[in-house]
Amino acid sequence: SAVISQKPSRDICQRGTSLTIQCQVDSQVTMMFWYRQQPGQSLTLIATANQGSEATYESGFVIDKFPISRPNLTFSTLTVSNMSPEDSSIYLCSVETRSDSGETQYFGPGTRLLVL
Amino acid sequence: AQRVTQPEKLLSVFKGAPVELKCNYSYSGSPELFWYVQYSRQRLQLLLRHISRESIKGFTADLNKGETSFHLKKPFAQEEDSAMYYCALRGYNTDKLIFGTGTRLQVFP
Numbered sequence: 001s002a003v004i005s006q007k008p009s010r011d012i013c014q015r016g017t018s019l020t021i022q023c024q025v026d027s028q029v030t031m032m033f034w035y036r037q038q039p040g041q042s043l044t045l046i047a048t049a050n051q052g053s054e055a056t057y058e059s060g061f062v063i064d065k066f067p068i069s070r071p072n073l074t075f076s077t078l079t080v081s082n083m084s085p086e087d088s089s090i091y092l093c094s095v096e097t098r099s100d101s102g103e104t105q106y107f108g109p110g111t112r113l114l115v116l
Numbered sequence: 117a118q119r120v121t122q123p124e125k126l127l128s129v130f131k132g133a134p135v136e137l138k139c140n141y142s143y144s145g146s147p148e149l150f151w152y153v154q155y156s157r158q159r160l161q162l163l164l165r166h167i168s169r170e171s172i173k174g175f176t177a178d179l180n181k182g183e184t185s186f187h188l189k190k191p192f193a194q195e196e197d198s199a200m201y202y203c204a205l206r207g208y209n210t211d212k213l214i215f216g217t218g219t220r221l222q223v224f225p
Contacts, residue, residue, distance in 0.1 A: 004159075031211055042202065042217040043160075058212075092160070096211055101168055102148070103206075105213055107160040 004108035023093030028073035031096035122216035137188040139203030149186040154200040
């Protein structure tokens with residue numbers, strides 16, 4: 001398994017500003033993922049962040065809006081840039097580990113963002 | 117298109133009653149299916165996966181390829197089962213998880 005922490009746990013931001021969310025995992029992992037969960041909706045994958053390469057973004061998400069860093073195997077950041085109220089959401093980091101059962105994704109506690 | 121459908125937003129039962137949380141999927145191939153659970157004030161966590169064919173906390177789920185379903189079942193619900201349940205799919209040769217919209221299970225005493 002993997003223990004994941006995220007900072008900040010929540011924030012209230014003004015529109016037009018940017019927020020960087022940090023994700024720290026207690027073991028080295030290759031695959032890290034960033035999800036968004038908008039109010040009343042399911043989790044949507046924003047991008048996959050692998051160490052040593054650029055993040056791979058899903059349809060509807062772009063690097064200019066959600067730049068991601070992955071400097072090492074235990075850490076990643078997601079920035080929500082030029083925020084608008086539509087960016088109000090829970091942002092979750094997850095990592096994938098492998099075991100005899102197969103690949104499993106573990107999730108962080110999430111960062112609850114409110115944009116005014 | 118790949119899709120996971122959970123038709124029920126809320127499912128309310130009394131303690132001791134059977135529970136079935138429905139999950140249907142759309143995928144042209146052999147996916148891997150998961151159930152994740154989020155208890156109040158806790159993070160999302162894996163409950164079970166179809167390839168393990170195991171029972172976790174009394175819950176089981178069988179992959180029915182003919183009906184493209186992966187319903188989660190428990191014969192006797194407990195109050196501590198109250199949580200948000202998400203069905204998720206991972207396609208062949210990919211690491212991406214596609215989630216359903218979730219079903220909130222409420223178990224009343």
